[in-house]
Amino acid sequence: MLAQLWHQSRCRILTVIAASTLLACTTAHSAAILEGERMSPVVAKEGMVVTSHFLATRSALEVLKEGGNAVDAAVTAAFSLAVTQPRSGNIGGGGFMLISSEQEDEVVAIDYREKAPGKATRDMFLDAEGNADSTLSRYSHLAAGVPGTVAGLAMALKKYGTISLRQAMAPAIKLAAEGFVVTPRFSDGLKDKKAMLKKWPSSAAIFYKPEGSFYETGDLFVQKDLAATLKRIAEHGVREFYQGKTAELLVAQMAAHGGLITMEDMKNYAPAIRRPVHGTYRGFDIYSMSPPSSGGTHIVQILNILEGYPIAQYGHNSAATIHLMAESMKRAYADRSLYLGDEDFVTVPLKGLTSKDYAAQIREKIDMDKATSSSTITPGNPLPYESDETTHFSIVDKYGNAVSNTYTINFSYGSGIVVQGAGFLLNNEMDDFSAKPGVPNAYGLIGGEANKVEPGKRMLSSMSPTIVKQQGKNFLVTGSPGGSRIITTTLQVIMNVIDHGLNIQSAVTAPRIHHQWLPDVLRIEEGISIDTIKILKEKGHAINQQAAMGAIQSVMIKDGMMYGGADPRRSTSLAAGL
Numbered sequence: 001m002l003a004q005l006w007h008q009s010r011c012r013i014l015t016v017i018a019a020s021t022l023l024a025c026t027t028a029h030s031a032a033i034l035e036g037e038r039m040s041p042v043v044a045k046e047g048m049v050v051t052s053h054f055l056a057t058r059s060a061l062e063v064l065k066e067g068g069n070a071v072d073a074a075v076t077a078a079f080s081l082a083v084t085q086p087r088s089g090n091i092g093g094g095g096f097m098l099i100s101s102e103q104e105d106e107v108v109a110i111d112y113r114e115k116a117p118g119k120a121t122r123d124m125f126l127d128a129e130g131n132a133d134s135t136l137s138r139y140s141h142l143a144a145g146v147p148g149t150v151a152g153l154a155m156a157l158k159k160y161g162t163i164s165l166r167q168a169m170a171p172a173i174k175l176a177a178e179g180f181v182v183t184p185r186f187s188d189g190l191k192d193k194k195a196m197l198k199k200w201p202s203s204a205a206i207f208y209k210p211e212g213s214f215y216e217t218g219d220l221f222v223q224k225d226l227a228a229t230l231k232r233i234a235e236h237g238v239r240e241f242y243q244g245k246t247a248e249l250l251v252a253q254m255a256a257h258g259g260l261i262t263m264e265d266m267k268n269y270a271p272a273i274r275r276p277v278h279g280t281y282r283g284f285d286i287y288s289m290s291p292p293s294s295g296g297t298h299i300v301q302i303l304n305i306l307e308g309y310p311i312a313q314y315g316h317n318s319a320a321t322i323h324l325m326a327e328s329m330k331r332a333y334a335d336r337s338l339y340l341g342d343e344d345f346v347t348v349p350l351k352g353l354t355s356k357d358y359a360a361q362i363r364e365k366i367d368m369d370k371a372t373s374s375s376t377i378t379p380g381n382p383l384p385y386e387s388d389e390t391t392h393f394s395i396v397d398k399y400g401n402a403v404s405n406t407y408t409i410n411f412s413y414g415s416g417i418v419v420q421g422a423g424f425l426l427n428n429e430m431d432d433f434s435a436k437p438g439v440p441n442a443y444g445l446i447g448g449e450a451n452k453v454e455p456g457k458r459m460l461s462s463m464s465p466t467i468v469k470q471q472g473k474n475f476l477v478t479g480s481p482g483g484s485r486i487i488t489t490t491l492q493v494i495m496n497v498i499d500h501g502l503n504i505q506s507a508v509t510a511p512r513i514h515h516q517w518l519p520d521v522l523r524i525e526e527g528i529s530i531d532t533i534k535i536l537k538e539k540g541h542a543i544n545q546q547a548a549m550g551a552i553q554s555v556m557i558k559d560g561m562m563y564g565g566a567d568p569r570r571s572t573s574l575a576a577g578l
């Protein structure tokens with residue numbers, strides 16, 4: 001099979017990772033796995049799970065092994081991540097799930113993003129002088145939106161799964177009750193966030209040893225309160241979280257610390273089924289998350305702009321390609337600042353933003369040789385055409401189903417506040433609203449009226465769970481954490497596969513770039529050559545090399561084989577297949 005793929009392909013030179021040159025025999029648009037490549041994906045035929053924690057990958061793989069479908073495995077993975085990766089896996093936050101069924105030939109999105117509480121007000125994060133107070137929107141009980149994860153996962157399972165909530169939650173309950181062995185990443189994360197987590201006795205009691213010392217690599221980490229909460233939900237169903245003891249614990253904590261979430265807010269929370277954003281790129285169908293995420297809209301918008309250039313010919317991570325990507329990203333993020341918000345509250349010009357005509361208009365303004373200063377870029381006019389820390393997983397089953405799920409509590413460890421007695425962290429997702437027009441959120445993203453705080457509204461997100469199809473078949477399942485960088489990270493994996501023919505592991509691992517209009521800085525990862533950086537600087541880009549961006553977990557499906565690419569940027573990531 002692999003040999004056959006090899007012979008069908010055509011040879012060409014690809015400039016890849018770390019600016020080294022690799023002779024690869026591949027067809028752009030179709031790279032799978034080829035013997036002799038520097039990075040190889042995991043290969044399987046019956047199912048593939050890629051998550052950011054090996055224990056969650058294993059839990060979900062067991063479900064596939066026993067005949068469960070991708071949704072069963074996804075819900076199992078999500079609850080397991082809530083235990084093994086509390087910095088971003090969660091039941092106190094929210095997210096988005098894309099589900100693609102080849103049999104039904106449809107892609108649906110479940111929106112389980114948090115909502116602003118009923119008592120939220122537009123100016124709730126402004127101080128007496130009218131300035132945005134980021135401590136309030138990030139590190140207080142006011143920072144929490146009404147959590148959507150439990151309702152969203154339960155909805156996915158009920159509508160599209162085959163196992164019970166109890167079955168899906170069993171591995172997570174076991175991991176919380178019996179504990180798991182601490183990894184260096186887990187231990188380091190808690191050391192990094194000591195000040196934030198130790199501030200709250202309910203958090204310190206969970207994340208630090210009774211005498212206050214750190215959990216070190218190799219220690220056993222047990223979460224008794226979380227185990228009890230998960231058990232209650234498994235026994236009594238989703239109602240327990242929103243109307244039972246768990247809701248009471250959360251609301252009591254809110255009342256004691258000036259938070260806004262009430263029993264009424266909990267009871268009223270409901271996830272929504274949405275139609276994903278759809279676009280095309282060089283003959284592939286792109287499905288990604290619609291508002292209240294900005295992710296799908298801007299991935300499609302940027303791809304539309306880039307489709308007008310011979311990107312494969314310009315080369316992977318060449319100065320010309322990076323320049324065009326950055327120029328396209330700037331324009332899309334400028335539009336994001338004005339137009340994007342929760343469509344239940346505002347009208348988003350989705351058709352215009354994702355139209356090929358609008359992309360052509362934008363292309364006319366891009367100079368091949370010179371970076372346009374962000375100060376001269378303003379949101380365009382598409383109307384005539386009508387944590388840093390989040391976590392993503394991608395799962396494919398043997399029945400033709402694929403799940404792409406991104407969920408979050410916003411920052412690493414969210415607000416840092418554990419619900420006393422319930423053992424889970426509260427999100428600080430309210431910071432994703434625009435606290436004040438023009439004032440950036442934690443990711444430097446500017447928002448406006450469309451994303452102002454309103455009761456019951458969902459805050460704008462960048463999460464971009466994405467499924468790419470080729471002639472009706474699932475082809476690429478991908479998505480990433482990374483705040484504002486989620487959109488550009490996901491975009492680059494799509495381009496790495498479609499334009500540059502990289503296999504999925506290379507596509508995931510390759511160095512990435514990011515531009516978000518404001519600040520006017522082209523952020524790059526280690527691995528872009530000095531020569532390339534020099535050319536980009538000559539074109540007028542302000543370059544800033546910073547830490548790695550995102551942790552994209554991806555599956556590619558080609559000719560009946562599944563290829564898993566886990567992101568090495570998160571050391572606990574694991575792709576595993578059947």
Ligand code: GLY
Binds near residue numbers: 390409
């Ligand atoms: N909290 C990050 C996002 O949803 O984009």
